């Protein structure tokens with residue numbers, strides 16, 4: 001190997017490969033792709049359903065940290081901070097200028113996990129009337145409807161019990177159609 005070849009090799013080593021990794025890391029909020037377990041796009045993170053999906057994921061696999069893009073709204077970020085705290089995972093934010101692309105949240109490991117599918121093409125959808133619910137209390141009928149149409153979200157709601165009724169609790173879906181509260 002003469003000097004020229006050696007130089008080329010070093011040059012490639014310094015400005016070639018690392019640059020590619022640099023781009024990769026920008027896309028995955030500062031992490032290597034091989035360490036990513038799950039990710040949400042900036043469109044997906046705006047939906048409430050995303051929260052449920054992350055809540056279900058956070059304790060699975062080797063997730064060590066949750067990273068959000070700093071430009072995401074405070075209200076949304078607080079929800080994820082809360083999830084991270086409860087699951088005792090690290091929470092980190094990264095400035096948008098240090099990223100590129102559509103990814104707004106990643107769940108990552110400290111080591112390579114080589115997870116193949118880390119992005120959902122579509123989030124599971126919570127039907128509108130449940131999405132708009134102002135509380136998590138549902139009557140028997142609407143609990144059943146939720147079980148039938150969007151079982152993933154059943155754990156986010158509660159059927160109104162006798163004690164709730166005594167306290168005046170009303171079904172969060174029924175109250176949307178005023179006057180037709182189901183018992």
Ligand SMILES: [Zn+2]
Nearest residue numbers: 139142171174
């Ligand atoms: Zn109801």
